Amino acid sequence: MLQVVFTQLNDNTIKKFERMDFVDAVAQSAILEQKYREDKIKVNGDFYLIEKESDGTALYTGTFIFGSHYAPNLYIHIKKKLEEIKMNKQQQRDRIELIAKMEDGLPDIYKKEEVIENAHLLNLDVSRISKLKKWQRRSIYSLTGLLGFAFVGTVFYMVMTIAQYDVAYNKERQTVAAQEKTLKIYEQGLLGNKNEMLDYFNENQKNLTDEEKKIYAGLLLEDKKFKEVVGLYNNDLGYIATMISKRGDIDTLKEFHKDFPSKESSFDIFYADKKYKELLALKDVDMTVKRSEMKTYALMKTGKLEEAKAELSNNNNDDLKGKLTEYEKLSKEIKEFNEAIKIAKDSKKDKEVKALGKKKAEVEKKFNAL
Numbered sequence: 001m002l003q004v005v006f007t008q009l010n011d012n013t014i015k016k017f018e019r020m021d022f023v024d025a026v027a028q029s030a031i032l033e034q035k036y037r038e039d040k041i042k043v044n045g046d047f048y049l050i051e052k053e054s055d056g057t058a059l060y061t062g063t064f065i066f067g068s069h070y071a072p073n074l075y076i077h078i079k080k081k082l083e084e085i086k087m088n089k090q091q092q093r094d095r096i097e098l099i100a101k102m103e104d105g106l107p108d109i110y111k112k113e114e115v116i117e118n119a120h121l122l123n124l125d126v127s128r129i130s131k132l133k134k135w136q137r138r139s140i141y142s143l144t145g146l147l148g149f150a151f152v153g154t155v156f157y158m159v160m161t162i163a164q165y166d167v168a169y170n171k172e173r174q175t176v177a178a179q180e181k182t183l184k185i186y187e188q189g190l191l192g193n194k195n196e197m198l199d200y201f202n203e204n205q206k207n208l209t210d211e212e213k214k215i216y217a218g219l220l221l222e223d224k225k226f227k228e229v230v231g232l233y234n235n236d237l238g239y240i241a242t243m244i245s246k247r248g249d250i251d252t253l254k255e256f257h258k259d260f261p262s263k264e265s266s267f268d269i270f271y272a273d274k275k276y277k278e279l280l281a282l283k284d285v286d287m288t289v290k291r292s293e294m295k296t297y298a299l300m301k302t303g304k305l306e307e308a309k310a311e312l313s314n315n316n317n318d319d320l321k322g323k324l325t326e327y328e329k330l331s332k333e334i335k336e337f338n339e340a341i342k343i344a345k346d347s348k349k350d351k352e353v354k355a356l357g358k359k360k361a362e363v364e365k366k367f368n369a370l
Contacts, residue, residue: 001052002059002101004074008046011066022049022075022102026110029064029074036067043067049078059098072114075102080113194219205232217243226256238286241265245290267291276301289315296320300327300370323370330367334360 004025043066048058064077071077082095201216220229241264244253250272257265263285270279276298292315299308337360344352
């Protein structure tokens with residue numbers, strides 16, 4: 001069993017330096033998070049996670065910022081933080097094990113993650129936000145959130161250094177001004193003025209973050225400015241094809257492929273057009289999890305079940321696993337019907353042949369629908 005110890009928290013609801021069972025700590029954190037959200041106050045809570053029967057060695061150490069909207073409770077907070085960290089295979093196994101321990105005995109109500117798209121723009125008039133595409137809104141919300149935290153960090157740094165370093169103060173003041181300007185540009189983008197965002201991205205191409213580049217590329221793709229996107233990503237056609245495919249925009253992908261073909265775009269287009277043999281003939285394609293799923297399905301549809309099962313291990317898609325099982329079952333049934341029909345024909349049992357043919361057609365309909 002896991003326990004939590006808070007070492008710093010300006011709230012008397014939770015006693016500091018006392019062990020709490022993990023489930024109780026999660027429940028209490030959910031209450032406090034909601035309270036501080038309503039009060040529009042942020043309170044830092046330093047804590048560490050330990051095994052109940054242990055010497056007190058921390059399994060995880062962190063800070064839960066109550067009222068920040070980052071997570072609805074302590075479990076989601078830790079889970080999200082762990083998922084943000086790049087890990088090797090051993091660390092990934094340790095992460096999975098720790099998450100499993102946290103979930104042991106934890107009510108399902110605390111396991112549900114929440115999506116608050118405008119958590120970092122609560123002062124923005126949401127009623128005026130234009131109907132941008134969902135990925136655009138999420139990306140911009142993410143950027144403004146990160147920039148907001150950076151802004152807070154910059155202000156804190158200014159307060160700490162202003163008394164001693166005037167030069168540092170002036171430099172940080174300029175940084176804050178630039179961040180405020182960028183925030184306003186993002187807000188205008190949410191309100192429908194994408195031209196201002198395009199101008200900003202174009203002027204700052206060399207200094208864009210990965211998220212900013214994705215938004216910029218998305219806006220350029222909407223206007224079919226493929227050449228500009230290719231320049232933005234240094235002629236990495238496969239990456240751009242993957243980016244377009246992730247948005248499910250096959251028509252744009254086909255247009256892009258005409259001028260800038262790649263194995264990746266060919267792969268995705270073959271899948272969309274149900275040309276599974278052509279898809280499987282392609283070699284040296286950058287295999288994402290999604291493409292592994294496509295390949296598994298293509299192998300199944302071409303009857304290569306053993307290869308499909310082997311490929312399934314690369315994506316672990318439960319839906320595909322179910323389809324493979326059903327495909328194998330129906331294939332066997334069709335084979336059995338064919339043998340039964342042959343025997344009935346040889347015996348000149350026309351009625352039986354007709355009845356078996358009808359049942360076989362029903363199975364084939366299910367088979368083809370997979």
